[in-house]
Amino acid sequence: xxxxxxxxxxxxxxxxxxxxxxxxxxxxxxxxxxxxxxxxxxxxxxxxxxxxxxxxxxxxxxxxxxxxxxxxxxxxxxxxxxxxxxxxxxxxxxxxxxxxxxxxxxxxxxxxxxxxxxxxxxxxxxxxxxxxxxxxxxxxxxxxxxxxxxxxxxxxxxxxxxxxxxxxxxxxxxxxxxxxxxxxxxxxxxxxxxxxxxxxxxxxxxxxxxxxxxxxxxxxxxxxxxxxxxxxxxxxxxxxxxxxxxxxxxxxxxxxxxxxxxxxxxxxxxxxxxxxxxxxxxxxxxxxxxxxxxxxxxxxxxxxxxxxxxxxxxxxxxxxxxxxxxxxxxxxxxxxxxxxxxxxxxxxxxxxxxxxxxxxxxxxxxxxxxxxxxxxxxxxxxxxxxxxxxxxx
Numbered sequence: 001x002x003x004x005x006x007x008x009x010x011x012x013x014x015x016x017x018x019x020x021x022x023x024x025x026x027x028x029x030x031x032x033x034x035x036x037x038x039x040x041x042x043x044x045x046x047x048x049x050x051x052x053x054x055x056x057x058x059x060x061x062x063x064x065x066x067x068x069x070x071x072x073x074x075x076x077x078x079x080x081x082x083x084x085x086x087x088x089x090x091x092x093x094x095x096x097x098x099x100x101x102x103x104x105x106x107x108x109x110x111x112x113x114x115x116x117x118x119x120x121x122x123x124x125x126x127x128x129x130x131x132x133x134x135x136x137x138x139x140x141x142x143x144x145x146x147x148x149x150x151x152x153x154x155x156x157x158x159x160x161x162x163x164x165x166x167x168x169x170x171x172x173x174x175x176x177x178x179x180x181x182x183x184x185x186x187x188x189x190x191x192x193x194x195x196x197x198x199x200x201x202x203x204x205x206x207x208x209x210x211x212x213x214x215x216x217x218x219x220x221x222x223x224x225x226x227x228x229x230x231x232x233x234x235x236x237x238x239x240x241x242x243x244x245x246x247x248x249x250x251x252x253x254x255x256x257x258x259x260x261x262x263x264x265x266x267x268x269x270x271x272x273x274x275x276x277x278x279x280x281x282x283x284x285x286x287x288x289x290x291x292x293x294x295x296x297x298x299x300x301x302x303x304x305x306x307x308x309x310x311x312x313x314x315x316x317x318x319x320x321x322x323x324x325x326x327x328x329x330x331x332x333x334x335x336x337x338x339x340x341x342x343x344x345x346x347x348x349x350x351x352x353x354x355x356x357x358x359x360x361x362x363x364x365x366x367x368x369x370x371x372x373x374x375x376x377x378x379x380x381x382x383x384x385x386x387x388x389x390x391x392x393x
Contacts, residue, residue, distance in 0.1 A: 231290035243284065
């Protein structure tokens with residue numbers, strides 16, 4: 001539980017959060033080193049994540065603030081508990097295993113006065129397991145490439161930022177993927193990240209990091225956040241490519257069956273292409289909706305596609321294209337019906353044309369209803385963009 005605020009709380013500017021799970025060997029060393037470099041502007045908070053050893057006793061005997069979980073929930077959960085209960089305006093995280101130099105905490109605190117986020121960058125791979133070193137390099141490249149992050153060491157266990165920004169991120173990680181989530185969301189918010197080089201010391205005690213299991217969780221976090229923060233690349237662009245390729249195949253098959261390298265394409269291919277085209281258009285709509293949701297509720301910044309979809313004229317053009325598609329479908333239906341009448345209502349074999357007609361009708365209706373759905377978001381996105389661009393003085 002959080003202790004009630006008192007006069008001392010008003011002096012606290014920095015909360016140093018030390019998440020700990022079975023760290024009775026390293027934790028006293030970390031607390032001792034922290035106490036030797038901080039003053040009364042700092043509070044040291046240990047979040048005991050359901051340890052089964054003497055971690056809590058070690059923290060209590062050191063006289064620091066202790067919050068405990070009843071069971072082990074993971075590093076991310078411990079850090080989120082620390083953030084919620086922090087009394088300082090800034091929070092600084094440091095691991096409890098003695099690998100990070102506590103002497104850098106005041107340096108980070110000083111830089112936080114002019115930068116919204118400061119990350120400690122491990123200078124070399126010394127004292128890092130080779131498997132972890134490869135994983136760190138791979139994850140760094142992915143995060144930098146996919147999310148335009150400038151952080152060199154996104155898995156660092158020593159960094160600081162404003163408590164308000166942490167709360168704004170709405171963090172959800174339970175385990176070691178918490179640093180990845182913070183780094184990605186910091187890039188999306190647009191935080192200016194300062195970085196400081198540090199040495200990385202040998203660990204005190206047994207490591208809790210499971211390279212492959214926790215590596216998978218980190219990779220999963222990187223991929224899952226792409227659905228929210230980079231849906232244009234994940235959904236919209238692939239969807240549009242799939243749509244235009246499939247649509248082109250349907251148009252070609254209108255003029256007759258096709259043979260490519262011994263492969264015979266007939267109305268079966270037309271049916272398949274129509275399904276793929278519908279799937280492509282659905283992916284494009286889903287990507288657009290996902291991006292708008294992220295802009296409105298997950299602090300993402302609008303990209304070019306979002307601005308296009310939010311533009312009233314562009315939406316009107318798309319609705320017009322949907323109506324044109326429906327009209328073309330009606331024209332083809334009338335044409336097929338007249339051909340059937342002229343044949344004396346005998347069986348006719350214009351299957352590719354019929355498939356294309358049904359596709360145009362379904363696609364036109366889908367486009368219109370999709371624009372109605374997206375308009376729910378687009379109005380809010382336009383207002384948000386207008387508010388951001390309004391100059392106040």
